[in-house]
Amino acid sequence: MSLLEVKGINTFYGESQALWDVTFHVEKGTLVTLLGANGAGKTTTLKTICGLLKPESGEIIFSGEPIHTLPVHEIADRGITLIPEGRQLFPQMNVEENLLAGSYLKRAKKKRKENLERVYELFPVLKERRKQIAETLSGGEQQMLAIGRALMQDPQLIMFDEPSLGLAPILVQNVFSIIKDLHKRGATILLVEQNVNQAIKVADYCYVIENGRIVMEGTGAELEKDEKVREAYLGM
């Protein structure tokens, strides 16, 4: 049984349909990536999974239970976290308060101390800047805080929405090595990236989305061989 099963979801913004019959699944302990051009529907897919958007039809099954009818905060409680596009920190809170907000859920609160230590160990810079206001952090530091905040939730599925966006090349490497590291430690990850070269290297399995539809799937090696993918996404 997959940890996450997305079955035929259709999501709308008002009248206009953004997702068409999107179906895919994520096995426990794997790193799956969802690739696609601007406006393909990647963010919409992630938002539908975490409950910020509701699908008009279709099902989302997590750990064997349907979650698509639950409100956002209950889906979070089931163990899904999203590191959103553009970080979405709490801008006027300091670093530590952002992390505390991450462990707001009762089940996460129980592990608050050990998770905080773990996050500070993973990102020593956050510990140094504990009292700094989030909006004054650099872009890279903000991304680390967004990841740290998500880890405070003690999630079973971590979804990243373009974590490398807007970062300098060296920081992009940094973010990818963090994702690889989390994966190695057993985390289940759904990664959305435009940095296709990098993404297919770290992924166990890939899906390609175009105009709101899943048009292709396969392992990184399989996609790399595909002519259309090479042309459209790898620039080869």
Next chain:
Amino acid sequence: MISLLPQALIDGILIGGIYITFAIGFSLAFGVMHIIDFAVGEWVMLGAFMGYYLNRWLGLDTVVFLPVVFVVFGFIGYILQPVIYKVLSGKRGNPHLMGLVFTFGLGLMFRGLGLTFFGFYSHSLKTFLSSGSFSLDLGSVFITIPTVRLAGLFYALIITFGLTYILKKTDFGIAARAVAQNRDAAGLMGVNIERISSFIYAIYVGISAMTGILIGSVFSINAQMGGKYTIMAFFVVVLAGMGYLAGVPWAAFLLGIVQAIFLIYFNPGWTLLAVFIILYVILLVSPKGLFGRGI
């Protein structure tokens, strides 16, 4: 004339202190629920009358009823919040405009009911604090501070520090600030936004009603008193910067002092006009309020 200035400053601080209490709740409700509650003055009025009638029926000192009024109105706020939430999260029309119309209507309704049930006479609330006063004689300067006003300032400080503590140090407070700063992200952290909104609205309505008792013992109460407190709450919060809580006390003191100076030196009838002009000028210079931190 200049010898009256210290008195004016102290009066202003004492008046401003009272404004803090309902303005801070008003600002909090705006930050968390995105609602401008034009019924704020009516909550003050209703709380004041509840204190007045409890005192008449039970004979106990009005101050004793502060916690009772807080609990009763907190409960009313708690059960009213889902209705406001429905209005604000509706898909049809312009939800924010409908929210404004809703609270404005609520205020009008409360005022109408107040006139029907409480009549249009003014009353004053009696407490053991009402009679005493302190005087300071510094030779050329003579200052009087009525005990009840001093008590009002203490009350304001307790509320301000209490709320600050809750917002900074408790998980509930962090959740409330999270909702105010980034609603979607707060939901992603597992915060139940509707529940937090209910508690915030309850706290705000409870505090505003409780403040009615203080206002009633310092000034007087009548069914139509709400309007001017709504205006004051609105002015204080706009001056502080919409949703910027830390600015509220300073803005409240400033407006209190302006008001006190007008009461002593000029025609008291001009007070609101003066306050309005000052607000207007400050907003021209700094559109996001005194500290440039509002929305």
